[in-house]
Amino acid sequence: MLQRIALPLLSVLAIVPTAALAQPATLEAPAIPAPAVTKVLPADIAGVLLLNTTKDNWGTLNRFNPLPFELSGPGFLPFLPAGTNFFADVQPWVGEWAAVALMIPQPPAEGQLPNFADSTLTVAPVVDVEGVNAYVAKVRETQGEPPIERQHNGITILEWPAQEAPVLEEPVQEPVPTESPEPLPQEQSPPATNPPQSLSFFSRFLPSSSLPLPLARFLPAQNQQIAVGSEPVEVPVPPTPIPAPPGRAGIAIAVLPGYFATSTSGKAIEQFIDSQAGIKPLAEAAKFQRTLKHPQFSTSLMVGYSNIAAAVQIVPTISLPTPPEGTPPVPLPSGEFYTALLKNLAETYDTLEGFVWVQPEGIRAQSAAYYTTPKLENATELTLNGDGILAKLPASTYMSSSSRNFQKQWSRMVKLYGEEGQSFLDIFRNGIRNATGLDLEEDIISWMDGEFSLFSFPTTQGLFPQALPGFKLGMGLMVQTSDRPAAERMLNRLEESVTTSSGGNVSITRREGSSPLTSWESPMPGKAPQSFFAYRWTDDNTLILTTGSGPMSLLTPEPSQPLANAYIFQTATQSFPRPNEGYFYLNWGATLSFIYTFFPLDDSDASRFIKQGLGMIRSFSASNSATPEKEQSDILLVIAPAK
Structure with missing residues (x-):
């Protein structure tokens, strides 16, 4: 960290x-x-x-x-x-x-x-x-x-x-005519009409028709009066400002x-x-x-x-x-x-070094910060099955950020910030306490001493597809721990806080069996309660939390095709040093296709060129590692060869 x-x-x-x-x-x-x-x-x-x-x-x-x-x-x-x-x-x-x-x-x-x-x-x-x-x-x-x-x-x-860029003179605007149009005879006045219901609330904020032009031209048509037999009044259009030449x-x-x-x-x-x-x-x-x-x-x-x-x-x-008064x-x-x-x-x-070069898979970058004196305690530990959590993620994963021993990483960050920086960290501590009643370090971070991964993947079920049918995305957090009782105490306290604060709108459902599942559900009009959060233990020390029981079914008991065996993931990470602190991985192509469903590009030449360029990128990955002499980061952008 x-x-x-x-x-x-x-x-x-x-x-x-x-x-x-x-x-x-x-x-x-x-x-x-x-x-x-x-x-x-x-x-x-x-x-x-x-x-x-x-x-x-x-x-x-x-x-x-x-x-x-x-x-x-x-x-x-x-x-x-x-x-x-x-x-x-x-x-x-x-x-x-x-x-x-x-x-x-x-x-x-x-x-x-x-x-x-x-x-x-x-x-x-x-x-x-x-x-x-x-x-x-x-x-x-x-x-x-x-x-x-x-x-x-x-x-x-x-x-x-x-x-310096020259200051251009502001154009002189012609005065707005103050002459009012000829009033409409009473007998020809149109009957009063109410604005549409959708505008009834907002109409109180609309400008009055008694205001001088040009404000009146923004009124709904039914609220405006048109003079009979009078010449239309031309509203002067402000001149288009000429952009100043750059300095x-x-x-x-x-x-x-x-x-x-x-x-x-x-x-x-x-x-x-x-x-x-x-x-x-x-x-x-x-x-x-x-x-x-x-x-x-x-x-x-x-x-x-x-x-x-x-x-x-x-x-x-x-x-x-100093923040403005009243904030x-x-x-x-x-x-x-x-x-x-x-x-x-x-x-x-003492020194920072940086290199960028080209390797067969794409563009590679590395950075290293050397210690003034060796720090054996900071060296990355060689652990058995150090990347085992990757075998529990699906090959279709859009993004994954994995590492290990968040408890240790947090402690090092707290030490780096020193006494002077504790007020900044208190923002996070107080935010967690106010939202959940939990102590960030004692209730949450204390048991997170194993591997962990935050990831996203495609799914048609769960929180996001329920909220927006086209948003077919699931999120998950997988954590390994040596202190399962502490993790379960945290989950129990969190559920008590949620059920109390929701006023009964959130129900906790537990499904027993070979792999028990806990699901948080909320009522839906005309439908059965929908699961928006779920968790289960896949073994004695691995906890999975997801955005609903539907997405959980894609992860347990184990994905049919794990991320660790996927060719695109192996290509993105195989040249990184080992042991390391974990990986950040982005399946660029799959993520781009997901984005295009919401922000499609048109068929212009420029759009086709952009799409071709972005489409050449296959993945983006990064990793961190440390020896007693230095801390190191590696980045790889995997690119498809040009045709």
Whole structure:
């Protein structure tokens, strides 16, 4: 659970995708030479995203590419001026790896935010000096105005300041005519009619016909009076506003010996130039050399790296605004909570790494956050039949999110939040207590120490199909526990709370037999009571809860085709490391078909193109694991090969 919380947050701090796997720390020589661009980036950089620019790497996507042209590069680099054609203007002279770097910004004034734009830039190695000079000349020509040109430590920086969107003058409206139409003679007045019954309640909120035009034109026809023999009054139509032309971000470029730099601010390039004096390069940092040893580094489309201690220091801690007067009080974490959380992260982790590459099944991503010191207690445990709960889910499952020992995961999260964050967790604790009378930790989480899975699957029965006949969906929660009596006490207390609060509208039905079933049912007009919630024990330690007894019949005693044996699930998860903390799995194709029943696409060319693209995706899956050295996340998007 901790890695599910920490990794996304750390990824935001690093301004890189959460996608990485790295190997345990070692001082061995790196497996491949460091990219040239990492030799001019400082080792204490807050974060860097390396983008591969070669056809060799990006061409591996062509087996999935439905477009009429081949992919041969990323197609862009951040901060390049608008109008740049990457393939024609940049790829001929750029080196193998370009970098989007976040330098450590200057400390802001008290109460101010750091200016990240002044510390973020793209740096790319140059392999053809004439080519990059031709590109700079083209940028000069296409901007339409001369740049501000200056020297900084012998390097020429060209800068075009940002342009704000112009403020257009508001059109002048003609005054609305105040002349009233000729009144209708009394004898020709139509008989009074009441509005339709469906409007009788809402008619009190409709505008009166005595109001001046144009409000009266919104009235129901039977409430309006039409003048006889008078000329119709033309209601002026407000002029259509002309959209303001968009502004332009600032542009700054510079050619250094062997490198090209671009940003939205010349200050970012100045900071990069200044960093070259006495630089300890990123390429020589031991922690980055660990990143270089990843087996997929050379084939990756992008690589992310962050120094957590540096990244945490530049994240602003801002107090949340005071809620408007009169709104219900909501306990939110104080500013000290965020400070303590960031401090905890910096003390726990030292680096974050990210990789994205192409494998035979589709697009793969991994992320890893390395501990400052080994944490044996956090390592994923190797358990017998560790994924046994997957054999109890049906192969037709739309979505499944499985893991193990939620009790331990919750305890780690509570520890991570510290004392300052308990008010935030109290929102959940109090919500559960107010709704059910149960204590979240003592009554519910305490017995959830085995495998568990939250899942959805197709069914024509149960809560959702009853509420909306076309919504053929069932939800389920399966939990394994070593303390069945505690789970049964929780269920009994929950049933007492539901029957009392429903005023007798919910009845509890128990069906005995080889596999006893408890069903919650509610009366339906003209029908027998319908089950909307049900649970049963499939063995001594496995509890299943579903949205009704009908969906339960598809799960017990066991599904005829379990998810664990389904080809699409195996393809989605077989390349993940084991042991792991469980899987998130989405059957993309089946889920998309379900969505189309409610939101069908039309037959336009654009819709067919979208449908073709989305239809190529077969599944989306993810997994988490941990060793004493790191926490790791894996993601796989399985894609059908292009025809």
